[in-house]
Each structure stands twice: as C-alpha cells, then as structure tokens.
Amino acid sequence: MNEREAQVLTVLNWLSLAMMAxxxxxxxxxxxxxxxxxxxxxxxxxxxxxxxxxxxALFVAVVAGLGVLRTGRRSWDRLAQSSIAVGLVxxxxxxxxxxxxxxxxxxxxxxxxxxxTSAAVMWLVYVAYFMLRSAVxxxxxxxxxxxxxxxxxxxxxxxxxxxxxxxxDIHPTVFGAGAADTGGGLASGMHPPFFFSLATFxxxxxxxxxxxxxxxxxxxxxxxxxIRLVLRGR
Amino acid sequence: xxxxxxxxxxxxxxxxxxxxGFSRSAGAIIWKDLVAELRSKELVSAMLVFAVxxxxxxxxxxxxxxxxARQTAIGFLWITxxxxxxxxxxxxxxxxKDRGCxxxxxxxxxxxxxxxxxxxxGNLVFxxxxxxxxVPLFVFLFAVPFLQPGFLLVxxxxxxxxxxxxxxxxxxAVHTRAxxxxxxxxxxxxxxxxxxxxxxxxxxxxxxxxxxxxxxWAGIMIAYDVIMITISYLTFDFIVEE
Numbered sequence: 001m002n003e004r005e006a007q008v009l010t011v012l013n014w015l016s017l018a019m020m021a022x023x024x025x026x027x028x029x030x031x032x033x034x035x036x037x038x039x040x041x042x043x044x045x046x047x048x049x050x051x052x053x054x055x056x057a058l059f060v061a062v063v064a065g066l067g068v069l070r071t072g073r074r075s076w077d078r079l080a081q082s083s084i085a086v087g088l089v090x091x092x093x094x095x096x097x098x099x100x101x102x103x104x105x106x107x108x109x110x111x112x113x114x115x116x117t118s119a120a121v122m123w124l125v126y127v128a129y130f131m132l133r134s135a136v137x138x139x140x141x142x143x144x145x146x147x148x149x150x151x152x153x154x155x156x157x158x159x160x161x162x163x164x165x166x167x168x169d170i171h172p173t174v175f176g177a178g179a180a181d182t183g184g185g186l187a188s189g190m191h192p193p194f195f196f197s198l199a200t201f202x203x204x205x206x207x208x209x210x211x212x213x214x215x216x217x218x219x220x221x222x223x224x225x226x227i228r229l230v231l232r233g234r
Numbered sequence: 235x236x237x238x239x240x241x242x243x244x245x246x247x248x249x250x251x252x253x254x255g256f257s258r259s260a261g262a263i264i265w266k267d268l269v270a271e272l273r274s275k276e277l278v279s280a281m282l283v284f285a286v287x288x289x290x291x292x293x294x295x296x297x298x299x300x301x302x303a304r305q306t307a308i309g310f311l312w313i314t315x316x317x318x319x320x321x322x323x324x325x326x327x328x329x330x331k332d333r334g335c336x337x338x339x340x341x342x343x344x345x346x347x348x349x350x351x352x353x354x355x356g357n358l359v360f361x362x363x364x365x366x367x368x369v370p371l372f373v374f375l376f377a378v379p380f381l382q383p384g385f386l387l388v389x390x391x392x393x394x395x396x397x398x399x400x401x402x403x404x405x406x407a408v409h410t411r412a413x414x415x416x417x418x419x420x421x422x423x424x425x426x427x428x429x430x431x432x433x434x435x436x437x438x439x440x441x442x443x444x445x446x447x448x449x450x451w452a453g454i455m456i457a458y459d460v461i462m463i464t465i466s467y468l469t470f471d472f473i474v475e476e
Binding site: 069114117118121124125128131132135136137141144145147148149151152153155156159 | 399402403406409410411412413416419420423424426427430458461462465466469472473475
C-alpha cells in the first residue's frame, strides 16, 4: 500500500512539473498580449489558478471538518489540516501575485478595496487556524476545534469570492458581470492557456495535499512507534 | 415543583423540543448570568472602565479633533466595542470553567445548543449595556450624530453577530493553552468582515441617509449574523464536550 502510494506520488510529482512547464510556455509565449494592460496581464493565469486551488482546498477542509465531527476519526483531521496548509499556501500566492499585478496596473502594491481587504482577512483567519491548533494539546479536542474553526473561517472565503460580484471594487471581475457591470470575459485566444493553467494548478494542489496527508500519517505512525518503544523500554 | 422539573427535563432532552422548552432552558441560563452579574458587577464594570480607557488612549494616540472625528469616530467606536466586548467574552466562559460551573451546565438536562443560546444572549446583554454608555459618550465627546434609528440598527446587528461568534470562539479559547491570548487571535480576524460592513453602513447613516448604499451593507451584516449563529448553534456541542 505504502509502496504503491509512493509510486503514484512520484508520477504526480513529474506530471505537475511537466504541466507547469507547458503552462509557463502557453502563458508567456502562446497567449495573446492583452490590449490595455499589456504583459502584466499574463500573471492573471497564475493568480486565478492559485485562487481556484486555494478556495477548493479550504472547502475540502470544511468537508473534512464535517467528517471529524461525525466520526471523530484522526484521518479526517489529517485531511483537514493538510488541506488548510495547502489552501494557505495558495491564498498567499493570490496575495503575492495580485500585489505584483497591482503595482503594474494601479501603481501601488496594496489598496484597501473590499476584495483586497477580504483576501487579507481570509489569510489572517487561516494563520489563526494554525495558532489555534498549536494551542490545544488533546488531539481529539484539537481536531474538533479545528474542524469548527475551519467552517467559521470559510465564511471569509465566500465573502472574498462574492465581494467583487456584490460591491463596487477596483479589482476586475473577469467572469460574471460584477457589481460595477464592468465584467470583461476572456478573449478566445486566452482560453487554452487559462484552462490549462487551471488544470495544472489543480494537479499541483492535489499532489501537494496528498503529500501533506501522507506526511501527517507518517508522523502519526512514528509517534505511535516511539510510544511503543518507550513502553517496551520500561 | 417536582412535576415542573420533570416537565423541563422532558422538554429539554427530547430532540423535537417545544418552543416552551426552548425559551425556558435558555432563559434559565440568561437569568443565572444576569443575577450573577447584578450581584458581582464584575464583568460589566470591568468592560465599561476598559472602554473608557480605550477612548481616552485613542484620543491621545490620534489626537482626534472635532472636525476629524466625524470620519474616524465610527471605526474608533467599533474598536472600543470589540475590545471591551472581548474582555467580557473571555471572562464570561473562563469564569464558568474556573469555578467548575461549566460541568454543571453540561450536566443540565438541556441541549448544548440551548446553552449556547443562553450564554450568547447573556453576553449580548453585557455588551449592549456597555454600548448604552459608550455610544452617548461618543456623541458627547465628538459631536457625531449617532443617536438615530439606522445607526442603532447597525450597532445591534453588529453586536448580535459579534456576541454569537464570540461566544463560540470563547468556549474554544478557554480550553486552550494561553487562553487569554488565544481569543483575540481567533476572534478578531473572523469579525473583521462584520466590522467592515458595520463601519460602511454607519457611514451611510452619518453622512446623510443613503438607503441605496446602506442596505447592501446591512444585508451583509444580516447574512453574517444568520450564518455565524447557525454554525455556532450547531457546533457548540463539539466544543464543550470533554
């Protein structure tokens, strides 16, 4: 089982790498240059890719949290913890890539528009998630607290997603009309790089999450073995 | 007497509770908290003194002049309410736990959701008590037109959501290491969306009534309150169980 899993993971590692190489080629060389924003628009493919994976991973944490509360199994908690770790990495990526683009488009790294504010809040919530985990010693209790906090925190993810669709914002709305009714849509030449980078980020996200779950499981096994060793030594 | 208690037990433990059981079991907790507070005056007095200190400290820190106050007083009022409220929330459950009352509450024949509702309403009353003093104080010090229905609605919506999610998270925080530190860390980020909407909605009221821009923000607050209180009601059981 473990052997097989390691093989699948190796395949996924290489697949992520290969897809990322193709995505980079498509985004930088094959995609048409946007008319008003110019080259800086190319970061969009990675920005949206990270956003999609980040939000999906944080949603997985809500589902895993329900699993924790229903069954109390450790495996659900490992999934919840891993998906939030991966989600946090990707929402950090959204903020970093967004900031780089903002410098080019708005001539500032940061501005307190509703979208940016809610993204920052979301990031803080999931950092707090790990502080909470580290402050609870009992594993069962830690799993339950984290599960509930993962659900409460997901409200900020929804808020971030909806913010540009409900409120007037400087942040562009590419899909859907947006509150300011400036929704753009995507030129047809941008479709292949866009969907390919979404697929790439999805594969990368699944790979990272799987690695993380496996790592947590191995850490648990080591802990168990250590306890057994100590007990035998007595 | 005995039959009454039995009736309460039946009403409280069954899954399909009648409305009477709902209000009675939660009401008992609210009543207990209010009586305890009226006798000790420990929570509200601490929150009030702290709130006034925050007002004074802020005033020095930003040198709030009257002409500036109109723009900054709203945010500043919310920070005061949040900080004072957090002080109360922290004590409210910590005091149950330290004196062993939490175990008693958990043994009581009622659903855990009712314990949540009871504690939440208790906390709400304490925070509102502080607001009753602090809001007029703001009007007095900074001459901002806070005493109008739209603004009071925003304050109420904000306080309900804050008390709701605060009660849930303070129940979590009392079970952690370094619990006094933990509550602000886990509660503040979660409340920012609510405070953000509250500040925007209040601004619409203070800068002259603009219903078109007021209701979207008030709507966000209502949605936040409903979602958070529902999650808290449903999950409180998992937080307090040992």
